Amino acid sequence: MTAAKEVIVIGAGIIGASIAWHLTRAGAKVTVVAGSGAGATPNSFAWINASWGNPEVYFRLRIRSMAEWTRLANEVPGIPLQWCGGLCWDLPRPELEAYAAEHSAWGYGIERVDRAGAARIEPNLTELPDFALYVAEEGVAEPVAATQALLADAERRGARIVAGTTVTALVQANGRIAGVDTSGGRIAADEVVIAAGAGSPALAATAGIELPIEAPPGLIVHSRPYEKLLNGLVIGDRLHMRQTAEGRIIAGSDFGGADPGMDAAATARDLFAAMKAMLRGTDGLELDFHAIGYRPTPVDGFPIIGRAEGTSGVYVAVMHSGITLAPAVGLFAACEILDGERDPLLDPYGLARFTQ
Ligand SMILES: Cc1cc2nc3c(=O)[nH]c(=O)nc-3n(C[C@H](O)[C@H](O)[C@H](O)COP(=O)(O)OP(=O)(O)OC[C@H]3O[C@@H](n4cnc5c(N)ncnc54)[C@H](O)[C@@H]3O)c2cc1C
Numbered sequence: 001m002t003a004a005k006e007v008i009v010i011g012a013g014i015i016g017a018s019i020a021w022h023l024t025r026a027g028a029k030v031t032v033v034a035g036s037g038a039g040a041t042p043n044s045f046a047w048i049n050a051s052w053g054n055p056e057v058y059f060r061l062r063i064r065s066m067a068e069w070t071r072l073a074n075e076v077p078g079i080p081l082q083w084c085g086g087l088c089w090d091l092p093r094p095e096l097e098a099y100a101a102e103h104s105a106w107g108y109g110i111e112r113v114d115r116a117g118a119a120r121i122e123p124n125l126t127e128l129p130d131f132a133l134y135v136a137e138e139g140v141a142e143p144v145a146a147t148q149a150l151l152a153d154a155e156r157r158g159a160r161i162v163a164g165t166t167v168t169a170l171v172q173a174n175g176r177i178a179g180v181d182t183s184g185g186r187i188a189a190d191e192v193v194i195a196a197g198a199g200s201p202a203l204a205a206t207a208g209i210e211l212p213i214e215a216p217p218g219l220i221v222h223s224r225p226y227e228k229l230l231n232g233l234v235i236g237d238r239l240h241m242r243q244t245a246e247g248r249i250i251a252g253s254d255f256g257g258a259d260p261g262m263d264a265a266a267t268a269r270d271l272f273a274a275m276k277a278m279l280r281g282t283d284g285l286e287l288d289f290h291a292i293g294y295r296p297t298p299v300d301g302f303p304i305i306g307r308a309e310g311t312s313g314v315y316v317a318v319m320h321s322g323i324t325l326a327p328a329v330g331l332f333a334a335c336e337i338l339d340g341e342r343d344p345l346l347d348p349y350g351l352a353r354f355t356q
Contacts, residue, residue, distance in 0.1 A: 004029045005338060008180055008189040010167045010203060013041035014143055015322050016195035017150035018330030020159055021076065023193075026334045030159040031189065032151065033182055035166045039197045041143045043293025045220060045240065045255040046323045047233055049086060049138045050108060052099040058302060059106055061328060061345045068327035069141060078149040079141060080245050086138035086233035087113070087121050089129035090240070090254065100133050109137050124229045124280045129236070138233060142245050143323055162187075167196070169206035170314065177207060177313035191337055193315045197296040200318045209308045212354050213318055215294040218257020219264060221272045223249040224288040229279055241275055249285065251275040256320075260292055295320050299354075305329055306342070306350045316351060 005028045009020045012034035020032045048069060050062035073081040091099065100110045111134045113121065118128045155161055162184065170192060171179040179188035194200050198215035205211075225247035233242045241251035251271060252258050261267045268290035276282045296318050298304050303319030315337055317329055332343040 005191065006189045007031070007191045007193060007337060008033060008187055009193045009195055010180065011035070011039070011194070011196035011199070012147065012151060012161070012163075013039040013195065013197050013322065014147050014150075014326045015197070015317050015319070015329060016193070017147045017154070018072075018326040019193055019195055019317060019333045021150040021154040022330040022334035023337065024154045024157045024159040026338050028334070028338060030154065031187060032154070032159060032161045033165050033167050033180065033187070034161060034163045035196070035199065036164045037199065038293075039199075040293045040295055040322065041147055041197075043218070043220060043257075043291040044143045044323050045242070045250065045252055045257065046140050046143045047086065047138065047235075047240070047242070047255045048140060048324045049135070050103075050324075051086070051088065051135070051138070051235070052091065052095075052103070056106055057348055059103070059108075062321070062324055063108070064345055065325045065328035066137065066139075068331060069139070072327045073141075076149050076153045078145065078152070080145045081139060081141045082245070083137060083139040084232035084242075085121070085134060085136040086235055087118060087132050087134050088235035089132035090235050090237050093131050096131065096133055108135065110135055122231060122234060125234070126278055126280055140233065140242060141323060145245070167203060170203065172207060175312065177311060191313050191315060193317060193333065193337070195317045197318065197322075198294045200296065200316065204308070204316065207311055207314060209311055209314070209316075209351075211304065211316065211318060211351070212299040213304070214297050214299060216297060217260055217292050218252060218295055219260045219267055219271070219290055219292050220250050220252045220257050221268050221275065221290045222288050223272070224286045226285050227281075229281060234278075236278065238278065239271065239274055241278070248288065249275065249279070256295060257293060264290065264292060296322070303329070303349045304351050305333065305346050306336070309350075309352045309355075
């Protein structure tokens, strides 16, 4: 019998948690090193979708990951996943029609709705679109609870979580990455996964690996918990909003959050007022807080998932849309790290594309 592969996962956001869980389930000996920074995950809008604006090849990865969410929620206790549906009218009508035609041909379950249809789906909207698209198969996984559920179950299956610890450098020995230096000392491993979101480029640089990643801020407002006003995701022309499992209504100027501008508190107040104006029955609805998340975004907008060419022992997983993609990325990364098999859906997302 060969010894279990020892893998360090740097980062305990949704991507690190999913990779750690899938690696552990597949028999690896996993150590998660979780820095104390909040990262993008707790500040996310968390819309699971394969909506407009992407080429078919990326749509296929997203659709696969949506299916993997259902599988993961069946396997891991306590994942708050809801296929609540999304009502979308954030494009001019001709573009909505083009999106509907294209994605329907790809198999996305899009329904065209008029004002009356929109009112049936979201009866508390004050202004109804003349034309919108409804996708029943879109949903939400509450990001903090989902991440905690994955980490708790990974730990129960034998993973070690080293919390509140910062990785300061990747350690190289005999021409490969052989572990990490942390604020709590050195940890050795056969393989290191960089899933540190916006913190990933600095870590990769310690091994001479360049990650072309930007981290634009996104501001989301959170109301205090309130009676149920929304049934699903509202992807409107003025803003995007949804109601969380604990009853908060959250909104951004789009799902990626608003630009905080020079005065984030003022931006939040304006956004909250706009959200309130879009809903009936909000007399008692109060702004609780706003959150600014830094979205780990590779410069071409697509994920970076895979080994860094020329450096053995390190695997990189950094992306936007990490809430949508986490289950597929966890599954595929574990398979590639442990068995050397790369899922064809990952083909476009190697780091090498930036050097070619
Ligand atoms: C406002 C906003 C809205 C979004 N909306 C959506 C959406 O609707 N749908 C969707 O799919 N995606 C959305 N995203 C994107 C999604 O949230 C991210 O892609 C995802 O959360 C990234 O997860 P991650 O685990 O890669 O990174 P993170 O969640 O950032 O986690 C990385 C972790 O690594 C840790 N870390 C960093 N450096 C180190 C170090 N040196 N040592 C140890 N630990 C370290 C950090 O502390 C952090 O906890 C949104 C993001 C934001 C901010």
